[in-house]
Amino acid sequence: MEKGGDYTHSIQIDRGKCIGCSHCMRVCSTQAIRIVEGYAVIQPERCVDCGECYRVCPQKAIYARDDGLAFMRDDAYKIALVPSVFIGQFPSDYSATEVLEAVKSCGFDEVCEVERAVDFMKEAYGTYADNHIARPVISSYCPAVVRLIQVLYPSLTPHIMLLKAPHDIAALYLRLSKEKQQDDPRKIFIYYVTPCAAKTVAARAPVGEAASPIDGTINMKEVYNKTVATLLGRKERGGRKHVADMSPDSVCWSLSGNEKHYFPGRSLAIDGMENVIEFLEKLESGHLSDIDFLELRACDQGCAGGILCPGNRFLTVERLEHRQKRLQMLKDQQGGEVDNRLMRYRQQLQPLSRVDPVHPRDGLLLDEDMEKALIKLQRIRRLMTYFPGFDCGACGAPSCRSLAEDIVQGKASISHCVFVQRVMEKNYKLSPDQAFVVIEKIWGRDRLNKYNDTNENEP
Amino acid sequence: MRLHFEIEGGDFTAAGRASSEVKKTLKQFHIAPEVLRKVAIALYEAEMNVVSHAWSGTMDAEILPDAIHVVMEDKGPGIENIERAMEEGFSTATEEVRQMGFGAGMGLPNIRKNSDRMVLTSTPGVGTRLEITVLFKA
Numbered sequence: 001m002e003k004g005g006d007y008t009h010s011i012q013i014d015r016g017k018c019i020g021c022s023h024c025m026r027v028c029s030t031q032a033i034r035i036v037e038g039y040a041v042i043q044p045e046r047c048v049d050c051g052e053c054y055r056v057c058p059q060k061a062i063y064a065r066d067d068g069l070a071f072m073r074d075d076a077y078k079i080a081l082v083p084s085v086f087i088g089q090f091p092s093d094y095s096a097t098e099v100l101e102a103v104k105s106c107g108f109d110e111v112c113e114v115e116r117a118v119d120f121m122k123e124a125y126g127t128y129a130d131n132h133i134a135r136p137v138i139s140s141y142c143p144a145v146v147r148l149i150q151v152l153y154p155s156l157t158p159h160i161m162l163l164k165a166p167h168d169i170a171a172l173y174l175r176l177s178k179e180k181q182q183d184d185p186r187k188i189f190i191y192y193v194t195p196c197a198a199k200t201v202a203a204r205a206p207v208g209e210a211a212s213p214i215d216g217t218i219n220m221k222e223v224y225n226k227t228v229a230t231l232l233g234r235k236e237r238g239g240r241k242h243v244a245d246m247s248p249d250s251v252c253w254s255l256s257g258n259e260k261h262y263f264p265g266r267s268l269a270i271d272g273m274e275n276v277i278e279f280l281e282k283l284e285s286g287h288l289s290d291i292d293f294l295e296l297r298a299c300d301q302g303c304a305g306g307i308l309c310p311g312n313r314f315l316t317v318e319r320l321e322h323r324q325k326r327l328q329m330l331k332d333q334q335g336g337e338v339d340n341r342l343m344r345y346r347q348q349l350q351p352l353s354r355v356d357p358v359h360p361r362d363g364l365l366l367d368e369d370m371e372k373a374l375i376k377l378q379r380i381r382r383l384m385t386y387f388p389g390f391d392c393g394a395c396g397a398p399s400c401r402s403l404a405e406d407i408v409q410g411k412a413s414i415s416h417c418v419f420v421q422r423v424m425e426k427n428y429k430l431s432p433d434q435a436f437v438v439i440e441k442i443w444g445r446d447r448l449n450k451y452n453d454t455n456e457n458e459p
Numbered sequence: 460m461r462l463h464f465e466i467e468g469g470d471f472t473a474a475g476r477a478s479s480e481v482k483k484t485l486k487q488f489h490i491a492p493e494v495l496r497k498v499a500i501a502l503y504e505a506e507m508n509v510v511s512h513a514w515s516g517t518m519d520a521e522i523l524p525d526a527i528h529v530v531m532e533d534k535g536p537g538i539e540n541i542e543r544a545m546e547e548g549f550s551t552a553t554e555e556v557r558q559m560g561f562g563a564g565m566g567l568p569n570i571r572k573n574s575d576r577m578v579l580t581s582t583p584g585v586g587t588r589l590e591i592t593v594l595f596k597a
Binding site: 152154155156157158281282284285286360362364365366367368369370371373374377378381 | 460475478479482484486487488489492493495496499500503504522524525595
């Protein structure tokens with residue numbers, strides 16, 4: 001697995017493990033995967049890094065590329081930004097303080113919880129609603145959803161909220177507060193411990209901003225393993241903080257159904273890729289009115305269901321809700337006040353929190369030129385009448401439609417369809433040997449050698 | 460390029476299928492997001508009109524290099540007074556239809572707002588014909 005370096009997608013395929021089984025190809029919402037020469041291949045213009053393929057890969061051949069702990073710079077002042085869902089990976093008898101201390105011992109100089117920025121987001125949502133008339137506003141929180149809209153729902157891009165996500169705000173706050181202190185001459189490096197591939201990409205190749213305030217991302221699983229080892233290996237129990245330094249429900253912001261309460265008006269929360277897609281289809285056709293805000297999360301249960309979260313998503317949700325209650329108790333003891341240091345920087349953060357409008361990606365585009373695109377579409381429709389229409393996937397494309405599209409784009413040929421192949425063989429347009437070569441081009445060499453006629457005679 | 464759809468009157472569960480197909484097709488072309496949205500809304504409203512008021516109808520969409528031209532024809536009660544029907548808020552929808560959240564009298568005005576050319580003709584007791592053109596470049 002590669003670490004560091006340049007990349008614009010986190011989801012990658014490890015050819016050493018991939019057997020071209022096509023499980024990933026079948027679950028991809030944007031039809032971004034094909035099987036070529038026995039391996040899954042991802043089309044970058046369509047991939048939204050949602051990680052659905054990662055979940056289903058039986059070979060564990062799909063991985064989420066990140067910068068990794070090894071990439072950390074020794075000469076820098078290193079800060080780890082840890083999302084609350086990470087703390088929710090541990091049973092509640094471990095305090096947040098203990099978990100964060102253990103993360104720090106992975107080699108960081110400082111650790112900060114991302115959700116500290118939620119109090120800022122809550123305020124920003126109110127102002128945003130006042131200044132933007134177009135409805136509904138779609139949350140920009142989930143980077144996989146933002147990218148899904150860019151690829152599949154181009155006409156909805158103007159609805160995407162033009163605000164940075166909490167982890168970006170938290171990173172900006174850290175920089176502002178460190179600048180003020182200036183007690184350490186080292187350069188600040190901020191690492192985000194990510195629960196998913198999409199957030200890695202958001203830090204690497206952000207949408208709506210030139211560069212992300214995050215310097216690097218580290219896979220949550222990697223940090224989890226180290227943290228567990230530290231927690232198990234220590235001699236005495238760590239402490240527990242007895243102050244509420246952010247509003248209690250902040251810890252649940254990344255789950256489904258909390259964020260939506262902070263946008264004025266009528267709102268709804270939808271989680272899970274399929275549910276999100278179903279809803280966006282409706283929205284794009286203009287079937288909806290009266291909705292002011294949409295909280296959309298690619299993963300079931302929001303970030304608790306992130307592909308890099310090692311624990312059970314439902315347990316994580318329960319633990320975060322439990323922690324919210326505890327924070328509420330502390331807040332009540334403090335006379336209902338919370339002292340969130342980040343909020344002292346709200347004036348400076350405000351102008352930094354905006355992003356530029358999000359533009360569509362052209363992943364679906366047949367051709368820039370309208371006339372050429374029309375001709376291609378005609379051809380696709382004609383090809384569709386030749387194919388069986390039950391999306392068997394034997395051609396290495398997820399559907400008959402995808403194969404037709406690939407053919408007009410010059411990426412596949414009609415003989416890739418096994419049904420068309422039979423007819424071509426019957427009519428002597430294709431020899432059995434040629435048909436063999438075609439299948440091997442899709443499914444890899446020696447794929448067809450597993451069976452030979454003598455096998456049948458064995459007992 | 461032409462796309463043809465049959466629309467059944469009164470089948471609200473299927474309403475929007477035809478306009479959704481057209482929208483999906485257009486997404487494969489180099490068309491500005493705002494234009495896509497105009498087409499989607501105009502066609503959805505037009506389809507809803509057939510479903511809400513007529514007994515049956517058809518949608519024929521022709522995609523040209525610079526525009527989409529759509530003809531909706533239905534068999535139904537027709538429109539008595541087209542001028543009034545074009546007024547915002549005017550509706551003949553039954554109470555039943557209104558309770559489902561339709562029939563606010565915004566359908567035709569919305570189609571006009573979201574199209575570059577709109578021709579509506581009707582023979583009461585026979586049916587209605589609606590022609591919509593949306594240009595791809597403003």
